[in-house]
Amino acid sequence: MxxxxxxxxxxxxxxxxxxxxxxxxxxxxxxxxxxxxxxxxxxxxxxxxxxxxxxxxxxxxxxSRTGTLWSYTNAAYQPPEPFAQVDKDAFKPFAIAAVELEAEKMIVLGPIVNGTGVEQLKVGMRMELALEPLADGKLTWKWKVAA
Structure with a gap:
């Protein structure tokens, strides 16, 4: 985890x-x-x-907790509220995924877990839901490559 x-x-x-x-x-x-x-x-x-x-x-x-990576991008900007704001100089780009949920067949957007960049992603990959804290310590959902 x-x-x-x-x-x-x-x-x-x-x-x-x-x-x-x-x-x-x-x-x-x-x-x-x-x-x-x-x-x-x-x-x-x-x-x-x-x-x-x-x-x-x-x-x-x-x-569904799992799905298929439908699309992704690199977010090179600091997100707006409700996401926790960090100092401009401390902000690091992160990946965002569009995942098609396994049972519902609906697309849900969310960031990718820390430490996984766009270079590690490929459309069609199996993805799994995870929780990670934002800069203020509050939890949010993120996507990770399924084991």
Whole structure:
């Protein structure tokens, strides 16, 4: 696992978006009770966005932990809030991945774990969800190459 200390790192950067299980984290979405459409992040409105559905009830659902690398890029800029800001001189570029979730077949963006650069990535690779702290110590989800 990365630099996450499960005893001290328990504050999420975005509350309710993912579980805090450092060994097997999962993103949390919701599923329309009427048609089964899955959303991430969770819908805040009271109706399903599927144009063929009139559903208004949703159930929280844990999403796939694994998927396939669909695309990626190098982020050579400091991200905006809610990500923790660091001194401009201390900022280091990082990779961002678009991963197609295994069961849901939806694309979820997220940074790649520290220590993995774009030169180590290839479209089609198996990816797995991980947790890592931001500069302020709050946890966020990231993607890592699956073992």
């Amino acid at each position: 990365s630099d996450v200390n499960p005893k001290t790192a328990s504050v999420p950067a975005l509350d309710g978006w993912f579980t805090l299980d450092c060994e097997r984290p999962q993103l949390l979405g919701n599923r329309c009770a009427a048609c089964g459409t899955v959303y991430f992040p969770k819908l805040k409105s009271g109706y399903c966005r599927n144009p063929d559905c009139d559903g208004e009830a949703f159930e929280e659902t844990a999403l």
